[in-house]
Amino acid sequence: MTTTNGxxxxxxxxxxxxxGARLHYEVRGSGPLLFVIGSPMAAxxxxxxxxxxxxxxxxxxxxxxxxADSPVEDPDGPSNPDLRADDVLAIFAALGAxxxxxxxxxxxxxxxxxxxxxxxxxxxxxxxxxxxxxxxxPDATQQRAATQDIVDTFRTDGLQAAWMKFMVxxxxxxxxxxxxxxxxxxxxxxxxxxxAEGARFFVHDLAPTTQYLPDFEALRAxxxxxxxxxxxxxxxxxxxxxxxxxxxLLGVGTTxxxxxxxxxxxxxxxxxxxxxxxx
Numbered sequence: 159m160t161t162t163n164g165x166x167x168x169x170x171x172x173x174x175x176x177x178g179a180r181l182h183y184e185v186r187g188s189g190p191l192l193f194v195i196g197s198p199m200a201a202x203x204x205x206x207x208x209x210x211x212x213x214x215x216x217x218x219x220x221x222x223x224x225x226a227d228s229p230v231e232d233p234d235g236p237s238n239p240d241l242r243a244d245d246v247l248a249i250f251a252a253l254g255a256x257x258x259x260x261x262x263x264x265x266x267x268x269x270x271x272x273x274x275x276x277x278x279x280x281x282x283x284x285x286x287x288x289x290x291x292x293x294x295x296p297d298a299t300q301q302r303a304a305t306q307d308i309v310d311t312f313r314t315d316g317l318q319a320a321w322m323k324f325m326v327x328x329x330x331x332x333x334x335x336x337x338x339x340x341x342x343x344x345x346x347x348x349x350x351x352x353x354a355e356g357a358r359f360f361v362h363d364l365a366p367t368t369q370y371l372p373d374f375e376a377l378r379a380x381x382x383x384x385x386x387x388x389x390x391x392x393x394x395x396x397x398x399x400x401x402x403x404x405x406x407l408l409g410v411g412t413t414x415x416x417x418x419x420x421x422x423x424x425x426x427x428x429x430x431x432x433x434x435x436x437x
Contacts, residue, residue, distance in 0.1 A: 187212025
């Protein structure tokens with residue numbers, strides 16, 4: 159079932175029911191269809207980029223299951239890139255879309271790679287921006303242990319301590335975050351939601367996403383054009399290493415985008431212009 163809520167600013171907010179969840183997604187603009195997705199980042203964080211792209215694209219953003227306005231039936235239910243890829247395809251179906259371009263950032267890039275491998279021909283161009291696929295690294299064993307340590311820290315010391323350890327391992331400068339790093343998708347409306355989303359991310363999302371191994375043979379054989387995006391200022395980040403490794407496994411180079419891992423947040427207009435060039 160799909161429900162719709164219209165708004166006077168042209169943005170259309172919709173919901174679609176999928177097994178185990180109710181997905182919230184937003185549609186704005188007109189032109190070629192472009193999905194802009196993250197994980198765990200939700201639609202709100204991509205709104206400035208989506209607005210900038212909506213001048214010449216129909217842009218779809220969404221809240222991954224278990225985050226923001228996409229509730230799940232079981233908070234301890236599964237979460238993995240294959241499941242999220244099928245969720246995105248359900249939104250394709252709700253829109254009556256046979257194909258679309260996809261920009262996926264971070265965990266959303268992993269979702270995009272799963273979507274291309276699982277559903278050949280449905281994605282025209284995938285821009286996989288800094289996919290955090292730690293299993294492709296030479297030190298994957300150490301990275302697996304670091305991920306487990308982060309999860310254990312969440313269970314023993316709480317959300318803030320886990321976020322701090324996560325950001326350090328990812329290579330971020332913690333001084334840039336003032337009182338502490340952000341919650342998974344910005345600022346939840348209350349502490350209870352913040353904790354629930356933190357649990358969803360650290361206990362259920364983090365390891366299945368970072369330890370996911372795409373079907374690289376299927377990806378190389380896919381009719382989809384795959385672009386691996388890498389921030390111009392991401393040289394100090396763990397995702398710089400994963401992006402280069404993924405590009406090598408796909409037989410392509412990396413494509414530079416403005417900023418670092420969250421470049422679309424700091425300069426959405428500049429980032430949108432670069433995304434247009436790449437598409």
